[in-house]
Amino acid sequence: xxxxxxxxxxxxxxxxxxxxxxxxxxxxxxxxxxxxxxxxxxxxxxxxxxxxxxxxxxxxxxxxxxxxxxxxxxxxxxxxxxxxxxxxxxxxxxxxxxxxxxxxxxxxxxxxxxxxxxxxxxxxxxxxxxxxxxxxxxxxxxxxxxxxxxxxxxxxxxxxxxxxxxxxxxxxxxxxxxxxxxxxxxxxxxxxxxxxxxxxxxxxxxxxxxxxxxxxxxxxxxxxxxxxxxxxxxxxxxxxxxxxxxxxxxxxxxxxxxxxxxxxxxxxxxxxxxxxxxxxxxxxxxxxxxxxxxxxxxxxxxxxxxxxxxxxxxxxxxxxxxxxxxxxxxxxxxxxxxxxxxxxxxxxxxxxxxxxxxxxxxxxxxxxxxxxxxxxxxxxxxxxxxxxxxxxxxxxxxxxxxxxxxxxxxxxxxxxxxxxxxxxxxxxxxxxx
Amino acid sequence: xxxxxxxxxxxxxxxxxxxxxxxxxxxxxxxxxxxxxxxxxxxxxxxxxxxxxxxxxxxxxxxxxxxxxxxxxxxxxxxxxxxxxxxxxxxxxxxxxxxxxxxxxxxxxxxxxxxxxxxxxxxxxxxxxxxxxxxxxxxxxxxxxxxxxxxxxxxxxxxxxxxxxxxxxxxxxxxxxxxxxxxxxxxxxxxxxxxxxxxxxxxxxxxxxxxxxxxxxxxxxxxxxxxxxxxxxxxxxxxxxxxxxxxxxxxxxxxxxxxxxxxxxxxxxxxxxxxxxxxxxxxxxxxxxxxxxxxxxxxxxxxxxxxxxxxxxx
Numbered sequence: 001x002x003x004x005x006x007x008x009x010x011x012x013x014x015x016x017x018x019x020x021x022x023x024x025x026x027x028x029x030x031x032x033x034x035x036x037x038x039x040x041x042x043x044x045x046x047x048x049x050x051x052x053x054x055x056x057x058x059x060x061x062x063x064x065x066x067x068x069x070x071x072x073x074x075x076x077x078x079x080x081x082x083x084x085x086x087x088x089x090x091x092x093x094x095x096x097x098x099x100x101x102x103x104x105x106x107x108x109x110x111x112x113x114x115x116x117x118x119x120x121x122x123x124x125x126x127x128x129x130x131x132x133x134x135x136x137x138x139x140x141x142x143x144x145x146x147x148x149x150x151x152x153x154x155x156x157x158x159x160x161x162x163x164x165x166x167x168x169x170x171x172x173x174x175x176x177x178x179x180x181x182x183x184x185x186x187x188x189x190x191x192x193x194x195x196x197x198x199x200x201x202x203x204x205x206x207x208x209x210x211x212x213x214x215x216x217x218x219x220x221x222x223x224x225x226x227x228x229x230x231x232x233x234x235x236x237x238x239x240x241x242x243x244x245x246x247x248x249x250x251x252x253x254x255x256x257x258x259x260x261x262x263x264x265x266x267x268x269x270x271x272x273x274x275x276x277x278x279x280x281x282x283x284x285x286x287x288x289x290x291x292x293x294x295x296x297x298x299x300x301x302x303x304x305x306x307x308x309x310x311x312x313x314x315x316x317x318x319x320x321x322x323x324x325x326x327x328x329x330x331x332x333x334x335x336x337x338x339x340x341x342x343x344x345x346x347x348x349x350x351x352x353x354x355x356x357x358x359x360x361x362x363x364x365x366x367x368x369x370x371x372x373x374x375x376x377x378x379x380x381x382x383x384x385x386x387x388x389x390x391x392x393x394x395x396x397x398x399x400x401x402x403x404x405x406x407x408x409x410x411x412x413x414x415x416x417x418x419x420x421x422x423x424x425x426x427x428x429x430x431x432x433x
Numbered sequence: 434x435x436x437x438x439x440x441x442x443x444x445x446x447x448x449x450x451x452x453x454x455x456x457x458x459x460x461x462x463x464x465x466x467x468x469x470x471x472x473x474x475x476x477x478x479x480x481x482x483x484x485x486x487x488x489x490x491x492x493x494x495x496x497x498x499x500x501x502x503x504x505x506x507x508x509x510x511x512x513x514x515x516x517x518x519x520x521x522x523x524x525x526x527x528x529x530x531x532x533x534x535x536x537x538x539x540x541x542x543x544x545x546x547x548x549x550x551x552x553x554x555x556x557x558x559x560x561x562x563x564x565x566x567x568x569x570x571x572x573x574x575x576x577x578x579x580x581x582x583x584x585x586x587x588x589x590x591x592x593x594x595x596x597x598x599x600x601x602x603x604x605x606x607x608x609x610x611x612x613x614x615x616x617x618x619x620x621x622x623x624x625x626x627x628x629x630x631x632x633x634x635x636x637x638x639x640x641x642x643x644x645x646x647x648x649x650x651x652x653x654x655x656x657x658x659x660x661x662x663x664x665x666x667x668x669x670x671x672x673x674x675x676x677x678x679x680x681x682x683x684x685x686x687x688x689x690x691x692x693x694x695x696x697x698x699x700x701x702x703x704x705x706x707x708x709x710x711x712x713x714x715x716x717x718x719x720x721x722x723x724x725x726x727x728x729x730x731x732x733x734x735x736x737x738x739x740x741x742x743x744x745x746x747x
Contacts, residue, residue, distance in 0.1 A: 076495065076708040083496025100711075104496050180597075183581065191691045241600030242580040244692040245608070250579070259581040399709050404693075411605065411693035430710065 031318040033064045034088040035306075036078070038071045039338060047338035055325050062318045071193070075100065075398060082106045082309070089310040089319050094302045095130040095384050096398070098138050099391035101307060108308040109136035113320055121327050121347040127303035130381060133389035139305035140323055143336055143343040146301035146376035147201050150255060151262045151284045155182075159261075163286050167205065167231055170289040174238035177261035184238035186260030188246035188403075189410045195246075195403035198264045200300045200382050202228040203402075205290035209298070211382050211427075212390045218431075221424035227291065229416040233409045244411060264288065267372070269341030269365050285368045287375050301379020303346055329353035341365050344376050392431040401426050481724075488717035499714060506718035516719060518694065519702040520726075523678060526613065526698050530677045531670070533617040538624035545625070546632045556629070563622040571686040574615050578602070605695025608688050612696050616683045624669055631665035632658070664740050671734050675727060699723050 039048065045068050052064045067088065069077060075097065081087045082104055091101075101107050114128060114137050127141035149164075156163060159177050164170035174184030188195040203209060208224035236243060240254060254260035255268050256276040272283055290297035306323060310316055326335055327347060333355025336343040340361035345351040351373060356362065362369050382402070383393025396402075405423030408414045414422070488506050492499030510516045545556050562570070577585050580598035589595045601611045639657050648656070659666075681700040684690065690697035690705060697705070699719065707716035 079495040079497075100494065104494065186581070189692070191689055191693075240581040241598055241603045242578070243603070244600070245575075245602035245688060250575075250581070253579075254581040257582050395711055398711065399705075407691065407693040411691075411695075 030061060030063045031314050033062065033090060033315060033319050033322060035064060035066045035090040035092075035322075036069050036074070036088040037066060037092040038069050038074055039092070040068050040070050041339070044338040047334065051326065051331060051335055054331075055322055058325075059318075059321065062321060064318075064322050079104055087309045089308070089315050090322070091307045091309055092142070093131075093139050093305050093307045095305075095381055096394045096396075098131060098305070098307060099394040100398075101309070102134075102138050102391070106309055107138050108311060108316065109138065110140055110308055111137035113308075113323075114140055117324065117327060121329075121332075121349050123347055124377075126301070126379065127305075127346040129387065130303050130384045130389070131305055133391060139307045141303045141305045141346040142323075142326070143304045144301060144346050144376050144379070145266045145304065145343065146372065146379040147197055147264050147266055147288060147299045148372055148375050149262060149286045149288055150265055150268045151286070152258075152282050153284045154282050155258075155261050156284070163284065164289045165287070166292040167289055168292065171231075171234060174235055174262070178238045182258065183240050183254070183260050184262065185235055186246075186251050186254040186263040187232070187235055187239045187243055188251060189236060189239075189244040189406060190246050191400045191403045191407055192247055193397075193400060193403075194248050194251070195406060196397065196400050197300050199228070199232060199402040199406050201264060201288045202232050203382070204298050204300065204380065205288055205294060206231065207291065207294045207296070209296075209380055209382070209385055211396075212388065212393075214388065216390055216392070218424055218427050220427055221420050226416045226420050229406060229409050229420055231291070232406060233416065236410055244407070267339075267342040269361065269368060270339065273361060273364070280364050280368070283365065283368060285371045285375075287378075296378075298378030298380055299375055300381060301376050302381060304343075330355050332356070333358070337362060341369055341372070344369075344373055395430040396427050399426075399430055401430060484717045485721055487714050488721050490714045492714045493711045495713060502714075506715045507722065509715060510719050510722055515694070515697070515702060516699075519697050519699045522609070522696065523698040523700075525609070526680075527674055527677050529613045530617055530620070530680075531673065533613065534621045534624050534673070534677075535669075537617060537621035538628050541621065541625035542628035542632055545629050556626075559625060560622045562619050565619075567619075567682045568686065570615070570619055571683065575687065578611065602688055602692065605693060608692055609696050612684055612687050615687065616677075616680060619683065620677075624673065627665060627669060628662065631662045635661045667738060667740055670738065671731060674734075675731065678727060 035048075035052075037048065039045065045066070048066050052066060056063055078087070078091060078097075078101060082101065087106060093101075098107070111132070114123070117123070117140065118128075123141055124144070127144060128137060131137050131139040131141065151163065155177065156173070161173045161176050162169065164173045170185075177184035188198055200209075203211075203225055206224045206228035208222060208228055211218060211220045211225075213219045240246075240259070242250075248265065251260070251263045251265055252268055252271045253275075255263045255265070256271045258276070269283070272278060287297065288299045308316065308319055310319065325331060327350070329349050330353070332345070332347070332350045333353040336345060336350070336356055337359040340359045345353070345356060350356060357366070383390045383396070401423060404426065405419050408419035408422055409416055412419075487499075489501055489503060490499035491502045491505070541559060545552065545559065565573075577583055578601040580586055580600050580603075583598075585601075586595075586598040590598060600607060602608045635658065639661075640653055643653050643657060678698075679700055680698075681704060684696055684698060684701050685704065688696045690701040700723075703716045703719045703723065706712050706719060
């Protein structure tokens with residue numbers, strides 16, 4: 001009887017010693033990649049996870065995992081993580097975030113990788129330009145975002161208002177659309193990124209898209225910029241009184257609940273569809289109005305990208321494999337549609353990918369999305385214009401100095417000229433060594 | 434040479450034994466306290482030392498390397514209009530919160546001390562605003578006070594109190610007042626509970642005797658309630674001021690220190706300087722100055738307002 005259990009006991013002991021090491025050994029054979037991104041909404045996290053799961057299944061030697069972050073903290077969290085040696089291998093970025101990490105020596109140059117990708121999925125040049133300076137490219141473009149003017153066609157028709165294209169038309173429209181129950185236009189005036197973005201749209205519309213001279217000195221204080229701030233201040237009288245405390249959410253809500261007739265936003269499609277009437281035929285989208293006579297109007301655009309933070313050869317190769325997989329048309333469209341109607345392609349084949357155009361919401365709002373893509377072709381970003389890139393813009397952006405300058409006008413009552421002059425001074429202080 | 438007596442021998446051994454025991458007890462006590470002391474050293478003392486060291490450098494971004502610049506950051510701080518403005522705002526913030534919260538807390542505590550049906554439910558209910566997470570508090574109040582769809586403005590306009598929506602965060606003064614009231618709404622229940630505990634410890638006989646003597650309600654409050662609550666008020670004043678001064682989250686989440694810097698208190702300015710302006714060392718200097726200010730306040734508060742000081746004078 002005893003002899004029967006001895007072999008079993010021996011077998012169990014051997015199993016106990018061997019089996020626990022198998023998973024660990026298997027995990028050791030896998031290259032683990034951590035992705036930090038700031039797409040916090042649940043639907044985006046879920047979509048990214050779906051794609052990660054598919055990638056991991058197709059590449060058993062690699063394990064990618066995501067860790068959602070938020071824009072409010074990443075500017076501090078990322079440098080701290082890098083300093084502590086806990087940086088992720090991949091980190092999403094916008095152009096003015098990248099210089100900060102580059103200056104910490106945390107980024108791997110990716111120009112060779114981008115060139116390789118470009119051969120297969122041609123990038124829109126502007127999206128790569130925003131990350132190319134100091135003889136290197138510092139991030140791989142992934143998705144684009146650009147601001148648009150949103151409105152309800154029926155609301156404008158009822159008021160006898162045409163869709164504004166020039167500033168004079170815009171002011172007239174905002175005034176005509178303002179009633180006891182409705183504001184003509186919803187514009188932010190808080191010291192935050194959203195206000196920066198909308199303010200820059202008006203600067204572009206004034207012909208003041210350049211805030212740097214070619215030699216890197218600031219030229220923020222110029223007559224066109226003053227005109228932009230004056231125009232913005234005029235429009236604010238037709239915006240809700242609590243605009244000085246608005247972020248993106250307040251503007252979307254104002255449009256969804258029909259309190260604002262027009263708003264400037266990257267998109268309102270999701271909230272319009274889920275929290276408002278969701279009538280695609282009634283949702284209008286237009287380019288940002290501009291001052292009559294400006295030859296090159298446009299809108300602010302951010303080419304969101306992904307930065308590579310690891311110099312480990314195996315991890316680097318794995319990370320590049322993941323990015324390459326993500327940009328494949330059959331995957332890329334689904335990636336962009338983690339927020340349908342918001343994220344736009346940065347590659348030519350992405351713009352025609354079935355996976356992008358087949359999303360139900362994109363199908364429903366196809367006309368709007370098409371207009372968004374068209375508008376984005378004239379996108380630009382302060383500090384990254386006319387083929388120039390000025391990394392010091394990071395300090396200006398981080399402090400939301402465009403917005404702060406607006407508050408000098410809208411809150412403190414300064415004249416636009418004085419405010420812009422002070423804004424120039426604030427920017428010079430921000431970028432001083 | 435005289436031989437020691439038996440009693441002396443026993444006493445000596447006893448003294449020796451008692452001394453050894455006392456030393457052992459002391460060592461045991463230190464052993465028990467040591468983990469806490471190490472924890473405090475690691476979480477307070479070390480960061481403080483690092484902060485002071487950082488304040489003497491010119492580090493900009495976390496993780497970047499700086500060089501020593503002496504007291505340059507302190508000079509900049511004292512010369513900075515932003516620092517002086519934030520210091521003023523902090524002073525206003527502390528005083529206003531203290532005033533509003535104390536009034537609300539006294540009112541609530543006085544009511545809760547009364548016997549009435551549902552008293553226990555009310556005592557639990559009142560602390561809900563205190564236990565609700567800050568982020569939720571902010572979301573609630575932003576929604577309530579919104580000019581485009583907020584309930585408060587809906588009521589104000591539809592009842593004819595105002596003819597158009599009020600911008601509670603549209604100007605500096607309105608924003609500061611709104612944030613103060615929201616923060617007070619959030620924290621007064623904590624103070625109310627403390628005051629209630631203090632009120633319940635005051636013997637009812639004192640009020641009864643005063644009533645017999647014809648004392649008015651105000652006289653009772655002045656001569657019985659306030660003196661009896663002095664220890665409680667002392668603690669509330671000291672701890673409450675320090676806590677209130679360091680409030681960052683409500684302000685940052687509600688207004689970000691705006692509009693136009695109107696609600697930027699020292700904690701907000703320090704955060705902005707460190708993580709928005711990328712002047713980490715300057716922020717460290719500001720935080721050291723702030724710490725010194727608070728230490729001086731605490732020392733003065735204890736020195737001049739401590740109940741023990743009043744007792745000694747009596």
